[in-house]
Amino acid sequence: MRMPHRILLVEDDAISRDALAALLVDDGYDVVAAPDGLDALAAAARARPDLVVTDFQMPRMDAPALVARLRADPTTRAVPIIALSVDPWTAPMRAATRADVYLDKPLDVAALSACIRSQFDRRR
Amino acid sequence: MAHPGFHDDVEKLRGVMDTLREGLQVLSQDWRYLYLNAAAARHGRRRPEELLGRTMLECFPGIEHTPMFARLERCLRDQCTDQIENEFVYADGARAWFELRIQPTPEGLVVLSLDVSERKQLEGALRRADRLTALGQMAAGVAHNLGNILNPLALNLELIARRTRADGSLSGPLDAMRGVLRHGIETVSLLKDFNREATISRVTADLNAIAGETAELCSAAAVRRQPVVEIHVTVGDPPRVPVSPGELLAAVVNLVTNALDALPEGGRIDVRTGHGSDGAWVEVEDDGVGMPEAVQARAFEPFFTTKGDAGTGLGLATVYALVKRHGGEVQLRSGVGAGTSVRLVFPSSAERASGG
Numbered sequence: 166m167r168m169p170h171r172i173l174l175v176e177d178d179a180i181s182r183d184a185l186a187a188l189l190v191d192d193g194y195d196v197v198a199a200p201d202g203l204d205a206l207a208a209a210a211r212a213r214p215d216l217v218v219t220d221f222q223m224p225r226m227d228a229p230a231l232v233a234r235l236r237a238d239p240t241t242r243a244v245p246i247i248a249l250s251v252d253p254w255t256a257p258m259r260a261a262t263r264a265d266v267y268l269d270k271p272l273d274v275a276a277l278s279a280c281i282r283s284q285f286d287r288r289r
Numbered sequence: 290m291a292h293p294g295f296h297d298d299v300e301k302l303r304g305v306m307d308t309l310r311e312g313l314q315v316l317s318q319d320w321r322y323l324y325l326n327a328a329a330a331r332h333g334r335r336r337p338e339e340l341l342g343r344t345m346l347e348c349f350p351g352i353e354h355t356p357m358f359a360r361l362e363r364c365l366r367d368q369c370t371d372q373i374e375n376e377f378v379y380a381d382g383a384r385a386w387f388e389l390r391i392q393p394t395p396e397g398l399v400v401l402s403l404d405v406s407e408r409k410q411l412e413g414a415l416r417r418a419d420r421l422t423a424l425g426q427m428a429a430g431v432a433h434n435l436g437n438i439l440n441p442l443a444l445n446l447e448l449i450a451r452r453t454r455a456d457g458s459l460s461g462p463l464d465a466m467r468g469v470l471r472h473g474i475e476t477v478s479l480l481k482d483f484n485r486e487a488t489i490s491r492v493t494a495d496l497n498a499i500a501g502e503t504a505e506l507c508s509a510a511a512v513r514r515q516p517v518v519e520i521h522v523t524v525g526d527p528p529r530v531p532v533s534p535g536e537l538l539a540a541v542v543n544l545v546t547n548a549l550d551a552l553p554e555g556g557r558i559d560v561r562t563g564h565g566s567d568g569a570w571v572e573v574e575d576d577g578v579g580m581p582e583a584v585q586a587r588a589f590e591p592f593f594t595t596k597g598d599a600g601t602g603l604g605l606a607t608v609y610a611l612v613k614r615h616g617g618e619v620q621l622r623s624g625v626g627a628g629t630s631v632r633l634v635f636p637s638s639a640e641r642a643s644g645g
């Protein structure tokens with residue numbers, strides 16, 4: 166049997182984080198969750214995720230800083246990153262974040278699931 | 290005091306007075322016009338001979354009830370000077386703003402008047418623009434907070450829906466909640482739009498194509514109306530504009546929707562395009578109910594609606610935001626019973642297009 170893909174979920178709102186983690190688990194993924202960028206970095210080093218879903222605005226370390234660190238580390242450089250934001254994704258925000266995919270919050274769960282599947286399909 | 294030669298030359302002096310932009314009038318103690326220069330008569334929209342020798346109350350019935358008249362009375366009674374800005378309403382309903390300087394003289398009063406309508410209009414426009422900017426910022430703040438509230442709701446609702454799929458009795462209520470939530474999310478996204486930053490887009494839109502598509506999309510709704518509403522398209526030769534066609538189409542459809550709402554008795558809607566010195570434009574005109582001034586002043590504010598629960602008040606606000614984001618102008622002309630036209634003017638993309 167193939168190991169399930171592991172997703173690192175970074176979101177500071179606990180209620181959203183728990184619900185989304187449960188949904189991703191139901192989708193068959195292995196989920197590691199973190200409340201901000203700093204914890205996410207530690208989790209990434211430990212758990213070696215295959216994909217990262219991260220909120221844009223978080224205390225301590227936001228998405229642009231987290232992505233920059235992940236991209237700078239050879240072990241996480243190629244991991245696809247999906248970034249979420251409640252504010253509209255402006256060009257400067259995208260340029261600062263450099264994620265692979267940008268989605269809006271409130272999140273459309275079906276759209277996220279499709280997006281995750283296509284990222285994994287692409288990199289198989 | 291005058292230079293010799295000018296001295297005592299009343300005619301010459303009168304000529305000079307009549308070239309002034311400022312109106313000058315001398316009133317007797319019983320409000321009779323003793324002297325008026327040309328500008329003062331113009332400000333009253335009367336010929337001097339219609340006014341001279343008659344009283345202000347005879348010439349402008351009702352003036353004795355205006356705040357301006359109270360100020361004149363006070364100057365006469367207390368022998369003091371005053372300066373006021375006053376909106377004058379003519380018999381036909383037209384309006385103009387005047388700055389008035391009042392001063393007592395042995396005869397009665399001297400009143401200097403300056404037409405400041407243009408400045409007043411500009412101030413009004415600036416105040417409206419400021420208010421819209423402030424409201425836009427507030428809208429973005431509300432959208433942010435509301436988005437953060439709806440997100441965990443949406444996720445947990447999805448989770449509950451998936452995990453209770455086996456229980457058929459829950460699918461109705463869950464679908465109902467989904468519907469309500471979707472409505473909330475759509476409202477939030479409209480609010481976000483209102484304050485979105487300018488994006489330098491490389492896509493351009495063909496206003497004529499947009500006008501045609503709008504008519505196509507709306508004609509079904511128009512012919513369903515009883516009495517029927519006709520939509521006419523008249524296109525000019527405007528250059529392409531650097532706006533996303535989808536967003537622009539939504540904006541023009543919005544204007545036609547408003548026009549349809551303004552035609553409960555049926556009528557005609559014109560969608561036109563063209564271009565002038567300030568850019569390419571598309572406009573929607575209806576011969577419907579029109580807007581009173583108070584509605585015109587607030588029509589572009591988010592959530593301002595006169596349609597009660599049937600309106601969102603976000604139509605014109607999003608149209609305005611889209612046009613402003615592209616450096617354009619929205620020109621509104623409307624009158625009660627006289628219909629409404631809304632023109633969206635975009636600075637031409639010619640320079641940008643030729644620059645690559």
Ligand SMILES: Nc1ncnc2c1ncn2[C@@H]1O[C@H](COP(=O)(O)OP(=O)(O)O)[C@@H](O)[C@H]1O
Binds near residue numbers: 584588629
């Ligand atoms: N073509 C029109 N004719 C008359 N009134 C209009 C027209 N367009 C807009 N209005 C007025 O402006 C208000 C705001 O319009 P809008 O922002 O589109 O919100 P809504 O249509 O949801 O009320 C309307 O409620 C209406 O009073």
Ligand SMILES: [Mg+2]
Binds near residue numbers: 546603604
């Ligand atoms: Mg509307």
